[in-house]
Amino acid sequence: MSSLLPILGNTKHPHEQFRSSQALEERLRATIRGEVRFDPGSRALYATDASNYRQVPIGLAVPRDIDDVIAIVAACRDFSAPILSRGGGTSLAGQCCNAAVVLDFSKYMRNILSLDPEKRLAVVEPGIVLDRVREAAEEHKLTFAPDPATHSRCTIGGMIGNNSCGTHALMGGKTVDNIHSLDVLLCDGTRLTVGATSDAEYEAILARGGRSAQIYSGMRQLRDRYANEIRRRFPKIPRRVSGYNLDELLPENGFHVARALVGSEGTLVTVLRATLDLKPSPQCRRLVVLGFPDSFISADAVPAILEYHPIGLEGVDQMLLDFMRRKNLAVDDVALLPEGHGFLLVEFGADSDAEVDAMARDFLADAPKLPASPKGVIYAGSEAQRVWHVRESGLGATVFVPGEPHGWEGWEDSAVPPEQLGSYLRRIFTLMKEYGYRSPMYGHFGQGCVHLRMNFDMESEAGIRNYTEFIDRAADLVLEHGGSLSGEHGDGQSRAALLPKMFGAEIMQAFREFKALWDPENRMNPGKVVDPIEVYGLAENLRLGAGYKSKSPETFFRFPEDHGSFGEATLRCVGVGACRKEGSGTMCPSYMATQEEKHSTRGRAHLLWELMEGHVLDPGWQNEAVHGALDLCLSCKACKTECPVSVDMATYKAEFLAHYYGEHPRRLQHYAFGFMDRWAHLTSLIPAFGPGAANIALRMPLLSHAMKTALGVAPQRNLPLFAPRNFQRSRKRLRTETTKQTVLLWPDTWNNYYHPQSLVAAEQVLTDAGFTVDIPSRHVCCGRPLYDFGFLRQAREYLLRTMHYLAPQIDAGMPFLFLEPSCASVFRDELMNFFPDNERARRLHDQSMLLSQFLARHAPDFQPAQRAGQKILLHGHCHHRSLMKMTDEVELLRRTGAEVELLDSGCCGMAGPFGFEKEKFAISQTLGERVLLPAARKASSQTLIVSDGFSCREQIAQNTDRRAIHFAEAISGRQSSQ
Template identity: 35%
Template sequence: MKHASSLEQRLKSQLTGDVFFDAFNRGRYATDASFYQIMPAGVVVPRTIDEALRAVAIVKDDGRVVTPRGGGTSQCGQTVNDGVVIDFSRHLNQVVSLDVENRTCVVEPGIVLDDLNRQLRKHGLWFPVDVSTASRATIGGMAGNNSCGGRSLRYGTMRDNTLSMEAALADGTLLRFGEVPRDLSNLNAPDAGLKLFRDMLDLGEREAAEIADKFPKVQRRVGGYNIDALVPRNAPNNMAHLLVGSEGTLAFTTQVELRLWPVIRNKALGVCHFGSFYEAMDAAQHLVKLRPIAVELVDRTMIALGREIVMFQPIISAAVRGDPDAILVVEFAEEDQVDNLSRLEQLGELMADLGFGWDNRRRKWGGVVEIVEPALQAGIADFRAAGLNVMMSMKQEGKPVSFVEDCAVPLPHLADYTERLNAVFARHGTRGTMYAHASEGCLHVRPVLNLKLEKDVKAMRAIAEEAFEMVREYKGSHSGEHGDGLVRSEFHQAMFGARIVADFREVKQRFDPGNTLNPGKIVDPPRMDDRALFRYAPDYRVGELKTALDWSAYPGAGGGFQGAVEMCNNNGACRKIEGGVMCPSYRATRDEKDVTRGRANTLRLAISGQLGPDALASDEMMETLKLCVSCKACRHECPTGVDMAKMKIEVLAARAATHGVSLRDRLVGYLPRYLDLASRFARIANWRNNSALLRMLLEKFAGISARRSLPAFRRDTFVAGADVFGPADGREVVLFADTFNRGYERENLDAALEVLLAGGYRVHLPRPADRARPLCCGRTFLSAGLVDEARTELDRLVATLAPFTARGVPIIGLEPSCLLTLRDELLSLRSDEVAKNLSAHALLFEEFLVREAEAGRLSLPLGVVAGKAIVHGHCHQKSFGAFRPVEKVLRLVPDLNVETIESSCCGMAGAFGYGADTYQASLDMAELSLLPAIRRADPDALIVADGTSCRHQIMDGSGRTPLHVARVLAMSLNYAKSSSNPSMPAKE
């Protein structure tokens, strides 16, 4: 490794961006969304374009190859190689210029599509190559891949919308690739560039007849080099179109000039139902005659999987009738909504003419569900965009594999092609999943295979050969959207012929004679089934793992922990920077290390021995997980269900078993057991907050930031004067007094008790039989990896509450992280029926009240307390679908306008924000959206946050005092009382 060390030193000495040559960081860049894995020699994350070009020169001089990388979501292995990866996405992501009048812009290659469109939207413009990975796909990657998106029927592909590109050749020559006259007159370019352009135009002229004969006549052709852009034509040739789709093999892109379009203002969707998949595919050729902008397929498998995913259940319920074998989502988007509605009516008539309506004999309905509500349209778009990852959410060893992923055939042949393809799958003992772009004859087709098995690898090879032969028979393209990479480049000779492949090789040689730029793609590739290049290579092994939690829901060794880790398919949804919660640490740092995908990749490499012995409990693994705030957002928002918060507990348990527990983790973990003692000596226990010396000492020895004030202990902790309150005939509930509200903010429990009593409930405050200490959910112990101690606390809690849940009494909690432990981690520690019954009866305060109100059982005399409430949702509430009840309960308060902050994690996240090494990251997360929104809020507005840590972060960062919902309702009760009895003073 001396050679690599020398290269590393050169790069670090001449660049200010990150340079990584360690195994953990290289491993995070060894995969993309394909099934390949190639460990790079190093990774560079340049801060400027000049630094990126300098890195290319240094790496080339050292004899290594270079692979440019954006979001790393390529499905064919385009962004993996054994040289140095250069990551554009972290810093090289700016809009260089925008011309609103002429609808063009120039961007750096690392800008993410959604981020670009957010900036364009205020000008009424957008870039319409709307790939399903828009939340993380970079423009540079889309150009390299010639991406298409769901609406290419109207807007075309990336090639059609790229006006010019600036790029450097491997030798450092910087050129502008754009429209050129065939005689190259008046072209301002260096001699080397002019010679290159002349050679390319000559090649196009020489090969024009062969190109016309061999290139497929379908729009969705993104295979090979676009040498058809070089043939003589009436208009100037655009040299940028040769770079589009070249997968980083020809030049190193520095800027891209794009054509922009007016935003879509009106839409109407028709969801067409079909009793058979063949009928749906055959109908596509007729539906496109109505000139929709998209016709998207969703098959039976995807519908069934979507019905199992909480976030998609209401969408499918609203859009899908009965049990269709397939649906086609037809989208109209003309400027005038009247036109869209007219076409929707024509769609219904056309479906009826085709014979798809209500079948009285079979009692099956195959008509059109009309979707005009924007929110539901957006939900359907999200579901369709998540199609690939919904398919990948199967909890089994076999997964849908991308290799005949996006073959494109002319629409009249689509039904026959898909029927024959299913027969091929069946012949090889598998089945396929299909979805996506029926309007273009390009379906995302994935056979279910287990590529850890040699027999399934052989089946993959055979299926590829048979499928591509069929595509050629139909005069289609074996690369219809996702490019060539390592999967399809091998098959170019069969598709295009030997002469065209020789032309491709000539282009590569002319641009990059030293084969420096991303070799092995398009030209001179390895075999697509070379298992040495697979993520699960022949020697891939995961040894027996003794796990602390139950992972039996997942396949694989290690009690299922391996299967849980391997659920990550690198789709990169966790890299989105707006919307939802996932992934707050990545949003703050933009570092691959700090995103769910990066952590999952590191875990997979660690448990399979690829990062050395004892990697799971190593310091490097702790560094990898350090900024994971256990928000559980990935549990809810990751399309494949990666649960990093749960995995982190497992790793912390392994770390604790190997290296013991730090002083900070002991202070945090054992808080429930010493809180009452500290409360008795609250004045002494709180000295630290008022002493600079004690702050400094606690930071030095326990890692607790001196810049944070700790929650103050108080002598008057919440201690119920009795075990039960309220009328004997009232409906029974249990109020669970968690450690945080009991010890630090008893006002919340007092308020909740007041509200429940006002509602006429009989409230139990049970105490454990041993009376040794109050009940605890074990959350603090889990956060420190002390799983056995957490199990002890949960066993005490289950034993105490079991008699209540046995007779159906709800368990109500205030602190989301504590109460929801009973719905989540409890079942990973106990699988008995008593624990399951407790989990089923555990409700947050707002969930219970909303349930009662909707059942007509809640009557609270509430009064006006304020004009507006600004609400921040706790991450766990959002993960478990428990946040909407917060909004609903607050709307019970008269005249209260409820406004929700669109925010990710607050950044405090339990003890995370108190760490000396995580304090700044905590603030960075809060400053992304939460704290700015609080500062903008009306001074008279109520600030509402249910989470203890959320309230502390808001108070520290803004000076505002946030309230739990229970206190808002209690205030409302008291204002109502004071209004009816003016002599009674209102109290908070």
């Protein structure tokens, strides 16, 4: 230790004293091809992960290739700067935040370099997302076995750092069990390829001399000196993740150096490439779910169930399901579960349906022999996926639950032998009760690893004292049961200080020596796992901490679900990074296009939180870093439902912009697009400059070019043309005798002035269904475009006018029916955020619905126009998918007799004014080309393309030779030519 003092100084955590950031930044900019970001916004973005901890980094480097990584490490070495490698940033123990230079591999170094199905090996870069590896392997009926719930966004490099596990570790082991070799870089510049090491290979390394020989010789001596203690102190359980994997150096384990480095959390080396062992993937799977009286009894059943050799054995408890219902999270999926208050999800796999069906049936037949004689259900296909979705929603279900205090990690994933699980859970819940803590339980019951997210008080001295005392006693409980402090997410800061309890003084000394072999200057993620000075304590670097109080600035929105506080709302994000997925769903479209953290929902939420705190970012609504991050938000609202904690970035963006433009001048574009309803209405009223004259101007090249230039519209875009006559003016009131109710059909700006045939078709449908259709006699607008530019004062006035003008219809309980999903979403979402205590607003909210929703609820026998034998390609508008779901629309379209394909296309990329803006055109096109536009081009001429969003239809029309129609046209039989 004394040799480190001249380098590190005499403070407890000397790496935090680094001060040469400007010179280091200049060096990095001069030497790497990748990106270098030392600005406050980038530092704020990477200050936390998914844990309770926060440390502001020195800066960020985004390498493009291995040469960049070598140059970054060399620069950091020359400037004595600590280094932190980061993957998806979903770590739950604090290992992915530090006062260091952060290397983010996830943007560029994310490739599969080779995949050999014969040898069952894949060579990958550290930033590759796990699902991309699994998808490639599945083409050969292989898989990378570990699959944590974050599989859609966690990276292989991060999995190596944390020694990740997941559901199917029961089948194929932890990450450590699936690593063949690693290409690594040491802080001193040494580059090694490490793996299993035979005696002959070891002698050859020694013969070559140099740094490699020094390291290998030191590891052999360390192993021989501590071998007996390693065998004695390392628990023989499926989920021992704590500490360094010194057991992999033992002779019986092949002196496997690569596996010894797995789980070291970036404290030893930088991983440049990894060669992965792939395992056979059972192609046929069945899921059996058993319902028990409680989860303690279900835990008692685990040893017996393991005798049936399932490939997955997960558990969830009743509290988790109750929380999911209260949050309206996957409630339809929860309904699939059998009766019970504690559930085990038991998955079987085989290579044929007959074999796996027999396995599931035989197991279910024997289930009554288990404790409490549980009953079960067998699931396959999409139903099994829905049940797995319940399990994967676990973390999101435990935080920001209405009526519950916040839940925090801290005792997230301890593990015990499976045969001890029932005893351990009863004891830990007794201890929790003593402290007033409660938590759902869910996780990997088959391997004795259960996730708990408790209501720790992280904001007062007494609460933090109780937290640290509880953790200390909980650690004793785990060790009494022969377990491991960490069973999945690593030690990081949450458990590193507790490692002496688990391993004892000798092994801790072995850890320090192991660290010193690889990183003698303590530059690699210092203070985490083990440190020659001292690791961080449980209560250091807390994101909140004693005396924390969320900021509550004056806002336009009321934030009723966040205690009326914008600051509380920005605290919602727990960092699990579901917004960083890219293969399915809608959230987060701008991240899908850019692969940039600042353009993810998580990144924006963290920046807004940092803005409220004002420690790294300049406080106040005029911050340019925050404005830049929010600028590419498409306000798709997907995060409101796809985010497991319902971060509502569309609302946060509108609120921020309302204040930002209180001090900044607006562009002409804002007024043109934001108040589009007024311009459209005005055009329809002026005879000398009606729709026809306006369309001539829009078609004339010089005038069109001038308008697009003035409005900042991309030259590649065509400005939409007005209809010759709007729906309200051309409508002929239909006189029908009906015994059914009257409904109000909302003439939104887009369908009324641009696409009136949709409203004509909707009126025909409603009349055919026996309803009387009323429409407002004068111009009305929900004000949707105003939110995109932060015109919240005006947006609020639009809603007040609507509630005043249509008060008789609202108070009479008349249904308000919408064709444009974005307009419906104003009344389903923003309305109650402005007026949470207004009874008329509540009624309008409840009475507002899309046409498809209304028909499904109030005309269940309605028969749409028949299209037997035709194919319908359906694209869902973001707001429709996010707030109202597509179920009713799909069902009604299938009633036509057509074959309906609902595209998993995410955001179309147009998103109102977004896709027209010159600087956003490329992003818009990237999003359109993900799924929607190729599908539209590929569709046959006989295929009907249906999309309810005016913007979505414009994106298709402006990029293909096809024309999409509205759902109302599709079911009425009235449609314009495609």
